[in-house]
Amino acid sequence: MKWRGRRQSDNVVDRRGSSGGGGKTVVGGGLGMIVVVILFMLLGGDPQALLQQVQPNPNAAAPGGQPVELSEIDRERGEFVATILADSEDVWNQIFRQSGLRYVEPKLELFSQQTRSGCGLASSASGPFYCPADQTVYLDTAFFDQLDKQLGAPGDFAQAYVIAHEVGHHVQKMLGKTDEVNRLRGQLPPAEYNRYSVMLELQADFYAGVMFHHSQRQKKILEAGDIEEGIRAASAIGDDTLQKRSQGYANQETFTHGSSEQRVRWFMKGLKTGDPAEGDTFNAEQL
Secondary structure, three states: OOOOOOOOOOOEEEOOOOOOOOOOOOOOOOOOOOOOOHHHHHOOOOHHHHHHHHOOOOOOOOHHHOOOOOOHHHHHHHHHHHHHHHHHHHHHHHHHHHOOOOOOOOEEEEOOOEEEEOOEEEEHHHOOEEEOOOOEEEEOOOHHHHHHHOOOOOOHHHHHHHHHHHHHHHHHHHOOHHHHHHOOOOOOOHHHHHHHHHHHHHHHHHHHHHHHHHHHHHHOOOOOOHHHHHHHHHHHOOHHHHHHHHHOOOOHHHOOOOOHHHHHHHHHHHHHHOOHHHHOHHHOOOO
């Protein structure tokens, strides 16, 4: 993926190497909770409830209480994230402007191990997520190693897909869809609410594809193999794939993010069409 030498976003806050803490829960909404939460999800539990139990000590600090110097690879990852976020800003500012709307750019916080968010205490166990309360994407870049080594989805485009998906959740917040779905929480039986959660996640996958469609047209960012990296990433985090790896079978009623086939299909639809109007997963005849 061609990313070097382009504008980097000013909306990135880098807290890696420092300690965070505090809070009670974190609102997920993206690719996160993949490893720690998997078994709990298979039992029909609420991942947010699990995070309340697995979050680290909010009073924990870095060894010696001193900031940890970032490695060269961590610095490069920070530059990469800032570049992809800038690409998303360019795309969504233009799309919203063409629709007569104003796009409020999200913040993106890089952290190590744990941090405070507007949704509560976030830890590495939660994975990348978007917090609607403070309109911020939270990312521990160590997740990129997990994406590669544990989930079999290596490559910079796979990492960019993670960022674009979370920004897709911010787009949903701007358009009112996030609040609409959240109002259903507690009003519907878990299996029925899970369907709406899947619709929300698949739409974020679609919006990720839309972003790359326009970034490619604007900046020619794609290289050979990039699309395949994105497909592998979307497939690796499908609920059915993750559940089969954990217990040998999939239970569709507990899906919260969509199957591998669904995630790939909606991502590719966004990538091919580039038209946000084509991503209404909530009224689609086929998810």
